[in-house]
Amino acid sequence: MPQSPLAATVASLMPRAKEELTELVAFRSVADETQFPRSECEAAAGWVAEALRREGFEDVALLDTPDGTQSVYGHLPGPAGAPTVLLYAHYDVQPPLDPAGWDSPPFELTERNGRWYGRGAADCKGGLLMHLLALRALKADGGVPVSVKMIVEGSEEQGTGGLERYAEAHPELLAADTIVIGDAGNFRAGLPTVTASLRGMALVRVQVDTLEGNLHSGQFGGAAPDALAALVRLLDSLRDEDGSTTVDGLVPSAGWDGLQYPEEQFRRDARVLDGVDLIGEGTVAERIWARPAVTVLGIDCPPVVGATASVQAGARALVSLRVPPGADAAEAGRLLVKHLEAHAPWGARVSVEQVGQGQPFRADTGTPAYRAMAEAMREAYDGAEMATAGQGGSIPLCNTLASLYPEAEILLVGLSEPEAQIHAVNESVSPEELERMAVTEALFLGFLSRYTAGQGA
Secondary structure, three states, rough: OOOOOHHHHHHHHHHHHHHHHHHHHHOOOOOOOOOOHHHHHHHHHHHHHHHHHHHOOEEEEEEEEEOOOOOEEEOOOOOOOOEEEEEEEEEOOOOOHHHHOOOOOOOOOOEEOOOEEOOOOOOHHHHHHHHHHHHHHHHHOOOOEEEEEEEEEEEEHHHHHOHHHHHHHHHOOOOOOOEEEEEEEEOOOOEEEEEEEEEEEEEEEEEEEEOOOOOEEHHOOOOOOHOOOOOOOOHHEEEEOOOOOOOOOHHHHHHHHOOOOOOHHHHHHHOOOOOOOOOOOHHHHHHHHHHOEEEEEEOOOOOOOOOOOOOEEEEEEEEEEEEEEOOOOOHHHHHHHHHHHHHHHHHHHEEEEEEEEEOOOOOOOOHHHHHHHHHHHHHHHOOOOOOEEEEEOOHHHHHHHHOOOOOOEEEEEEOOOOOOOOOOOEEEEEEEHHHHHHHHHHHHHHHHHOOOOOOOO
């Protein structure tokens, strides 16, 4: 890493960052009260608010958003006439899944093989630490050259739209010239990357009912309609023979002309078992960044252990549809609901509830902010040129911010490179990536202040 003053300062701050990330990861801040108490998210929000106050942020507030969660806001004034930059992260995390699948406790930051493991270490509590490290380094190097707004969301992983609706009701709060979303990641560790597109998301819960109650499978099986089997057939209608997503009325074909994702590298990153084919058609980049993708996130059915010889009367599933840029998530969700209702086998009763939605996003990469980011990444990554990639996941707030502030430049960076294994067991963050990306962000804010001198809001 270049031994610039900023880089040296960030390096000196890394032990403190590890201590803080340890504290943050310990909060079981899953924004789902059916799994973890709300007090865990509230405690994490309180930690974030206090951290902003210690850094000199003004107007620090816990925002009660319409979905019942809290986001944390603060404002750090900069020099007169300087641009305003909004920095985003989220403190809520995915559930840990099977704790037995972790090699160390999911809510205890654990160092192993040069990485820090724990739920949220990369997605996105590490992103918050990246912002804090960058600001601390700038203050030590003479001061933060821009005005900074910080927003740290409390329900991003749930897709319930609380912060989006709050921002729409208070449009002046998050107004900024430039927005840095710290919830993406490099294409691979060591390759500095900005994410220029995001798929949106439609999330539905589907219930299938066939009987008034469960029946003995020996006495009634073979004629009585099995709701679980009906659900399996219904879900199978969402895929073609090669695994491509097939939702009636949804256009599946789209191209991708940016950074490509070699199939063998993707197989390694995704940890695909030997002999198992990838699904879909087209390039890997097209499949994961530019086309719709349906995923069955969960099914309610009897577990194998303790199962009885019964024909099931009812079954339900949670289904996610990723929606590429150029498509409307609301329309895609409507088509998904219509498809599920139309493909019920055996006359099974199907009810579908839409429980989450986020619009896709595509950035304009030909702006001064992107040139400033390219320069910052080149310096922080020893001359490596900035790559531009897509991301298959969704950050619903992006499209809301783009609609509210059409003149703002939006950049997506972060720590979720493939080895981080976000949303899976054994999520981790590379401390070297955290250090380099903090240096990148500090350099970027300095370069941005010069690129946009006199243009601040």
